[in-house]
Amino acid sequence: MNWRALFARQEFIILVILIALCSIIAIINPTAFLSVQNLFRILRACIVLGIFALGTLIVLISGGIDVSFPAVAITALYISTRIIVDTGIDSVPLAFLLGSLIGLALGLVNGVFIGIFRLPTLIVTLGTLNLFRGALLFFVGSERIRLSEVTTNFAEASRLNLVTVQLARGEASLHFTFALLLVLALVVWFILSRTMLGRAIYAIGGDREAAERAGFNIVRTQFFIYGFVGLLAGIGGIVYGILSREADPFSIVGAELDVIAAVVLGGALITGGRGTVIGTLLGVLLITVISNNLVLLGIPTEWQRLVIGILIIIGVGIPALQALRRRSTRLTHSSG
Amino acid sequence: MTTVQPHPTPTDSSAPRPRLDSLIPRDSSILRLLVITVVIFIAFTLARPDTFPTMNNLEAMARQMSEIGILAIAVALTMLSGGIDLSINATANLTAITAATVLTAMTAAPDTAPGTITLAIVLAIAAGVGVGFLCGLANGFLVAYAKIPPILATLGTMTLFTGIGTVLTKGAAVFGQARLSELGNGGIGPLPIPLFIFLVAAVIISFILSRTKYGFDLYMMGTNPHASRFSGINNRSVLLRTYILSGILSAVAGIIILGRIDAARIDFGESYVLLAIMICVLGGIDPSGGFGRMTGVVLAVVALQLLSTGLNQVLFEDSGANFFRQFAWGVTLLLVLMLNYFSQRQRLKRASTEK
Numbered sequence: 001m002n003w004r005a006l007f008a009r010q011e012f013i014i015l016v017i018l019i020a021l022c023s024i025i026a027i028i029n030p031t032a033f034l035s036v037q038n039l040f041r042i043l044r045a046c047i048v049l050g051i052f053a054l055g056t057l058i059v060l061i062s063g064g065i066d067v068s069f070p071a072v073a074i075t076a077l078y079i080s081t082r083i084i085v086d087t088g089i090d091s092v093p094l095a096f097l098l099g100s101l102i103g104l105a106l107g108l109v110n111g112v113f114i115g116i117f118r119l120p121t122l123i124v125t126l127g128t129l130n131l132f133r134g135a136l137l138f139f140v141g142s143e144r145i146r147l148s149e150v151t152t153n154f155a156e157a158s159r160l161n162l163v164t165v166q167l168a169r170g171e172a173s174l175h176f177t178f179a180l181l182l183v184l185a186l187v188v189w190f191i192l193s194r195t196m197l198g199r200a201i202y203a204i205g206g207d208r209e210a211a212e213r214a215g216f217n218i219v220r221t222q223f224f225i226y227g228f229v230g231l232l233a234g235i236g237g238i239v240y241g242i243l244s245r246e247a248d249p250f251s252i253v254g255a256e257l258d259v260i261a262a263v264v265l266g267g268a269l270i271t272g273g274r275g276t277v278i279g280t281l282l283g284v285l286l287i288t289v290i291s292n293n294l295v296l297l298g299i300p301t302e303w304q305r306l307v308i309g310i311l312i313i314i315g316v317g318i319p320a321l322q323a324l325r326r327r328s329t330r331l332t333h334s335s336g
Numbered sequence: 337m338t339t340v341q342p343h344p345t346p347t348d349s350s351a352p353r354p355r356l357d358s359l360i361p362r363d364s365s366i367l368r369l370l371v372i373t374v375v376i377f378i379a380f381t382l383a384r385p386d387t388f389p390t391m392n393n394l395e396a397m398a399r400q401m402s403e404i405g406i407l408a409i410a411v412a413l414t415m416l417s418g419g420i421d422l423s424i425n426a427t428a429n430l431t432a433i434t435a436a437t438v439l440t441a442m443t444a445a446p447d448t449a450p451g452t453i454t455l456a457i458v459l460a461i462a463a464g465v466g467v468g469f470l471c472g473l474a475n476g477f478l479v480a481y482a483k484i485p486p487i488l489a490t491l492g493t494m495t496l497f498t499g500i501g502t503v504l505t506k507g508a509a510v511f512g513q514a515r516l517s518e519l520g521n522g523g524i525g526p527l528p529i530p531l532f533i534f535l536v537a538a539v540i541i542s543f544i545l546s547r548t549k550y551g552f553d554l555y556m557m558g559t560n561p562h563a564s565r566f567s568g569i570n571n572r573s574v575l576l577r578t579y580i581l582s583g584i585l586s587a588v589a590g591i592i593i594l595g596r597i598d599a600a601r602i603d604f605g606e607s608y609v610l611l612a613i614m615i616c617v618l619g620g621i622d623p624s625g626g627f628g629r630m631t632g633v634v635l636a637v638v639a640l641q642l643l644s645t646g647l648n649q650v651l652f653e654d655s656g657a658n659f660f661r662q663f664a665w666g667v668t669l670l671l672v673l674m675l676n677y678f679s680q681r682q683r684l685k686r687a688s689t690e691k
Contacts, residue, residue, distance in 0.1 A: 065487070067610075113670065113673070117673070117674065117677050118677075119673050119677065120623050120624065122420075122487070122613075122623065123613070123617050123623055123669070123673065124670070124673070126610055126613060126614060126669065127614070127666045127669035127670040127673065128666060128670070129610070129666070130610070130614075130662050130663070130665045130666030130669070131663060131666030131667060131670065132666070133659075133662055133663075134659050134660060134661070134662030134663025134664070134665070134666055135663050136659075137656065137658075137659030137662070137663075138656045138659035138660040138662075138663055139663075142656065142659060254606065257422075257491060257494070257495070260491065261491065261492075261495065264488060264491075270485050270487060270488050271485055300506075302502045302503050302506050302507055303499070303502075303503055304499070304502075305495055305496075305498050305499030305502050306496065306499025306500060306502070306503055307499070308495050308499065309492055309493070309494075309495035309496030309497070309498070309499045310496060310499075312488075312491065312492035312495055312496075313478065313484075313489075313492040313493070313496060316484050316485075316488045316489065316492060317478070317482055317484060320482050320483050320484045321482065323483070324482075324483055
């Protein structure tokens with residue numbers, strides 16, 4: 001086991017920061033922080049952010065960036081809800097199926113522009129972000145739908161729990177969609193580290209030219225990447241709807257930068273070729289703990305952004321500095 | 337030798353001439369943009385002859401497009417360097433908050449002496465521009481010296497600046513005591529002052545880009561940073577200056593915003609960042625660096641403003657006009673990208689058949 005390599009890994013640094021932060025909060029405010037309720041609350045807040053982050057991880061590894069996924073998510077949620085309400089088929093699996101399909105379709109739109117026309121990913125997804133959201137609000141609707149007013153099963157899904165723990169005072173429960181996050185994380189981990197497709201994604205992000213010469217089909221891989229990210233966004237949108245018990249077409253959009261921040265904190269390189277599922281989940285956990293529990297330290301909520309900003313700069317600064325140091329040692333070695 | 341001076345025939349627009357002289361391919365995209373702009377103007381003039389081509393409407397459009405135009409110039413500079421600046425809007429808001437705080441501190445009393453007011457205005461603007469400078473310096477340092485990818489560095493500083501602004505104001509609005517309203521709402525003759533500032537900024541930056549060593553270095557570095565480094569250009573200093581310039585331009589936009597609405601909030605104009613990037617791409621700035629001109633950016637700003645206002649007027653009865661506008665922005669951006677892609681491919685094809 002190479003300990004130095006382990007310590008230098010971003011995942012390890014984030015884990016240390018996370019443990020340190022949790023210890024400080026636990027010492028200062030043990031009763032509020034160290035409770036099953038709070039643990040479950042943090043995990044619940046991780047679900048949607050985590051699903052989005054898994055998609056963003058794949059895109060970042062391939063050397064691209066996707067800012068359109070919140071628009072995909074809310075479009076998938078809103079249209080699915082509308083279909084469920086209009087047809088009267090009040091079923092949660094149907095919601096997930098519709099959401100996934102809509103997400104997949106919209107993601108493939110990105111795939112066409114990026115894979116076939118080879119346009120820059122940030123600019124394309126910026127365009128489709130506006131396109132999807134504008135189309136949703138103008139052509140489909142801008143009214144918020146409260147699930148409990150028009151559906152039964154779909155609305156009741158917000159009370160389906162994975163585990164419920166009886167406590168001295170009341171009970172604490174963890175929502176079933178947390179299991180969904182874990183399953184999706186496993187799927188993404190499997191694709192990235194155990195399949196040829198995963199190799200292709202890393203290869204494209206590392207060096208597109210080299211990947212092409214090595215025989216990877218770039219266009220097909222990019223279609224998969226953006227289609228799959230769309231699918232994850234669609235699922236994330238449905239989960240968001242279930243957890244918040246409404247389909248509000250103005251929600252979710254704006255979350256893209258927080259998600260990207262979480263993934264980058266978790267060690268994914270924005271220039272591609274590097275990133276892990278474990279790191280991403282840690283990044284999500286860190287961002288969630290900061291946004292939900294900083295107040296337990298007596299730090300007012302308005303400091304959240306500032307802390308997250310400092311963390312991002314530290315988080316992206318460390319690997320950048322490491323790369324600089326590596327380059328300078330390599331230079332001295334080669335010249336000496 | 338042929339690689340140094342390739343096919344200098346005047347009809348061959350595809351030949352890779354020395355970069356700064358090669359106006360022809362760039363001008364074709366600017367020409368296209370000009371045509372699009374004129375078509376949009378004529379279309380809405382025909383659709384709404386009584387409200388669209390009026391003096392009042394033109395003036396309103398000129399005011400609205402100035403602040404976003406200046407932000408777009410800021411992004412354009414960083415794009416020319418091969419980077420991007422996501423923190424423009426956070427910088428603009430932080431600037432506006434700083435300026436508004438100075439104005440409130442010095443001139444909140446109703447019987448403030450005129451001399452104090454003038455001093456406060458000067459100080460507020462100076463402090464605001466100073467904040468913009470510092471924000472740009474922070475970005476420049478992270479990009480040029482810490483070598484953090486610009487998109488990440490400025491994502492981080494965007495969050496940081498927003499965080500600082502939130503802590504300073506607790507998320508509430510700070511008011512400018514109407515001291516800068518002349519700047520935001522006044523005019524020099526028929527010319528609104530914000531438009532005047534926007535055009536002056538465009539001309540100055542255009543001059544810097546085409547007539548100074550810094551401008552030349554910026555294009556060189558944006559085209560190929562390795563080549564520019566080995567040809568003796570100090571990439572770090574060029575990058576640092578680019579982000580500082582971007583910060584100062586954002587500050588100018590922030591001061592205009594404060595003047596126009598007389599209030600500063602840290603969450604004002606959240607869509608401006610994406611809009612500014614979109615304008616740059618529409619205006620022919622290459623996001624991977626090295627290509628593009630200010631004329632294109634100005635034209636793109638005008639085109640988008642005409643489109644937005646025109647759609648608003650045509651869809652006047654429809655409450656969803658704003659949403660359709662967002663949809664139209666997205667369609668326009670993707671269409672222009674496709675047009676550029678196909679025209680570029682055709683150029684390449686022609687170039688390869690001529691060989």
